[in-house]
Amino acid sequence: MWSEREPGPGVVPAARVAQKEAAMPGFLKVDGLSKSFIAGKPVFADVTFAIDRGEFVCIIGHSGCGKTTILNVLAGLDRATTGTVIMDGREVAGPGLERGVVFQGHALMPWLSVRQNIAFAVESRWPDWKPAQVNAHVEKFVAMVGLTAALDKKPAQLSGGMKQRVGIARAFAIQPKMLLLDEPFGALDALTRGTIQDELMGIVRSTRQTVFMITHDVDEAILLADRVLLMSNGAEHDGTYSPGGIAEVVINPLPRERTRSGLHHLPGYYDLRNHIVDFLVSRAHAGHQPSPPQGANA
Numbered sequence: 001m002w003s004e005r006e007p008g009p010g011v012v013p014a015a016r017v018a019q020k021e022a023a024m025p026g027f028l029k030v031d032g033l034s035k036s037f038i039a040g041k042p043v044f045a046d047v048t049f050a051i052d053r054g055e056f057v058c059i060i061g062h063s064g065c066g067k068t069t070i071l072n073v074l075a076g077l078d079r080a081t082t083g084t085v086i087m088d089g090r091e092v093a094g095p096g097l098e099r100g101v102v103f104q105g106h107a108l109m110p111w112l113s114v115r116q117n118i119a120f121a122v123e124s125r126w127p128d129w130k131p132a133q134v135n136a137h138v139e140k141f142v143a144m145v146g147l148t149a150a151l152d153k154k155p156a157q158l159s160g161g162m163k164q165r166v167g168i169a170r171a172f173a174i175q176p177k178m179l180l181l182d183e184p185f186g187a188l189d190a191l192t193r194g195t196i197q198d199e200l201m202g203i204v205r206s207t208r209q210t211v212f213m214i215t216h217d218v219d220e221a222i223l224l225a226d227r228v229l230l231m232s233n234g235a236e237h238d239g240t241y242s243p244g245g246i247a248e249v250v251i252n253p254l255p256r257e258r259t260r261s262g263l264h265h266l267p268g269y270y271d272l273r274n275h276i277v278d279f280l281v282s283r284a285h286a287g288h289q290p291s292p293p294q295g296a297n298a
């Protein structure tokens with residue numbers, strides 16, 4: 001049912017994805033990206049996908065396949081070797097406040113309080129705003145991540161989870177057209193991670209924010225994403241190098257109003273999870289030959 005040759009519901013082989021995406025309008029259009037750090041040996045090639053406004057897309061793949069490089073290109077912090085990124089009809093050619101980025105390290109300024117850290121970003125985004133307007137805006141977004149009591153604390157006085165919440169509040173506060181998240185919960189313990197995942201999902205659903213997120217956590221992707229891009233690593237077979245790329249796009253068939261605690265009760269959850277895990281375990285290297293489908297439904 002979930003084999004590459006006979007894709008199950010929601011699974012689209014890469015070649016078909018490329019055709020479909022080229023014709024898709026898409027709020028974000030990523031077309032033919034490749035990146036070579038060593039000439040003639042691109043880390044990935046032919047990366048083509050689109051994201052609709054209000055869509056949450058996760059990308060999963062093994063270490064080194066190029067996820068962060070792609071995110072940096074979308075953020076305008078790096079340039080692809082080939083290909084284009086168009087967001088809302090304009091080519092992404094450098095960093096900009098219409099894209100909010102959250103990295104694993106929260107990147108807060110340690111000498112500023114929570115309020116000042118976020119105000120700094122808000123003032124950059126809206127330089128004409130009066131202090132009272134900036135302050136009201138900051139307080140609204142700090143309340144959204146449940147940190148009102150910590151407004152005037154410095155980062156050193158906060159836990160890792162609280163700091164990450166501040167980073168998320170700051171990214172949302174500039175009301176970006178698109179949020180780019182690079183493993184934002186990677187350094188958090190399981191309990192805090194779960195709580196912030198729930199919070200993020202609530203905020204994203206209520207603000208209809210468009211999100212591109214890197215994760216290594218299959219359940220996190222299933223909880224949050226409308227679609228999951230499965231990315232393969234570049235690999236050498238019989239002396240021939242194949243670059244990595246988007247091997248499959250998986251459409252999440254679970255109801256959008258899902259919760260972390262109820263996820264494993266939903267019909268289709270285990271099929272989806274097994275499919276993604278199977279990709280990571282046995283099919284995540286470029287140029288791999290898919291094994292024959294197993295079982296009657298394959």
Ligand SMILES: Nc1ncnc2c1ncn2[C@@H]1O[C@H](COP(=O)(O)OP(=O)(O)OP(=O)(O)O)[C@@H](O)[C@H]1O
Nearest residue numbers: 037038043061062063064065066067068069070214
């Ligand atoms: N500035 C650079 N110079 C040379 N090689 C680089 C550079 N940046 C990244 N790479 C290489 O490109 C490949 C992709 O790196 P990238 O960080 O995008 O992978 P990733 O999929 O995000 O990995 P991880 O999951 O470990 O964060 C890696 O092999 C990395 O070593």
